Amino acid sequence: MLFAFVMFGLGWFAANYSAMGENEADWTGLHSQLQLQHDELAFLRSLAGSAQNGLSIERAAHQQLLLKIGALEAENATLKEEMRVFERLIPPGADAGKRISR
Known part of the structure; x- marks a missing residue:
């Protein structure tokens, strides 16, 4: 009887020890x-x-390009206005070679 109990304990320990190894592998x-x-x-x-x-x-590059476009449009408008002023300074009937061409 004692022998059976010891064998049962050893079997149980072996089964649980191998299960512990499986749990460790899972972990x-x-x-x-x-x-x-x-x-x-x-x-x-x-x-x-x-x-x-x-x-x-x-986005930063886009904003910079928009600012440059605005500055160029303003410069273009200023240059067009200056060209109109210079065209008004040319007397009517002046030589065509002296006219400002666009």
Whole structure:
């Protein structure tokens, strides 16, 4: 009877010890999977950050171009007005070679 009890205890211990190994293997697998997911998350965050930076740069460039366009349009209007002033200074009937051409 004592022998059967000892054998039962040893069997139970062996079964639980192997199950503990399986749980440890499961734990290790889950830990590895979690690490991979953390790495993927970091990568995706860096991609999103790069895209956001690219978008910010594009918006800044667009704003600068709009400012340059406005400045060029204002300069163009000023030059057209100056050309009208100079055209009025030319006497009527003057030589065509002295006329300002557009």
